[in-house]
């Protein structure tokens with residue numbers, strides 16, 4: 001039997017609120033990114049968190065109605081969708097499963113790997129997988145993914161068209177160079193469609209509640225939250241996605257946070273952060289001030305507090 005002083009169930013609302021106040025101070029140590037104009041305009045002091053368990057318990061604090069683009073937090077769900085569609089053998093013909101110690105948009109990494117993306121959590125891997133989503137163009141591919149996720153998790157993701165315009169307003173040369181190298185290596189056919197699909201899925205947006213619901217797809221073994229139980233995702237696919245989040249989800253900082261927190265986590269440059277507590281639930285955070293690697297400063301502080309105080313690490 002589980003010790004009642006450990007695990008998500010032991011969390012009190014008072015503790016969560018106190019840790020959110022402590023975490024909020026940390027926002028001043030991060031910066032909003034400047035390469036996507038709309039992200040550069042957001043209030044860097046915002047902090048929101050939502051925690052859900054598979055048995056209907058939930059906690060939240062901060063500006064929880066704030067909407068944000070998921071950016072790279074969508075990457076684990078692109079992977080999960082393709083695993084469910086075509087199986088692991090097919091998916092891993094196109095992307096690797098090794099961590100990278102290079103930044104998320106590194107061309108050097110892709111080049112040294114001769115055009116085979118290291119893993120699905122960095123841009124090269126996600127662009128290669130975006131190219132394999134079913135559908136005619138970026139919009140229709142993104143729409144299929146959006147509907148699949150909303151239906152399975154009862155969430156309300158929408159495409160943030162203003163954010164998409166903003167992403168498109170400055171040409172992202174590193175992503176373009178990555179897509180061209182992938183095309184040269186035979187990993188994708190149409191550079192423009194692949195990039196456009198990738199940009200669309202990064203602009204799916206929601207609240208921390210939506211993100212926590214997405215997390216429930218990865219938290220409950222072979223199933224999803226009791227609030228929406230009619231379909232399951234394959235257990236081995238959940239395991240794959242969680243393992244890759246743990247080892248690659250925070251880019252160069254993944255190893256450090258596997259030690260400090262010990263949970264599968266994925267970050268996005270918008271300040272979105274999702275942690276999976278296997279067999280227990282999901283923790284979704286949003287706080288837009290990020291560190292040099294692109295991970296939310298206050299979000300990681302809060303996750304570390306939760307993980308250490310409640311003994312959430314998968315390593316005991």
Ligand code: GLN
Nearest residue numbers: 071072104202268269294
């Ligand atoms: N769309 C963003 C980009 O490619 C996503 C990156 C991220 O969230 N780390 O730059």
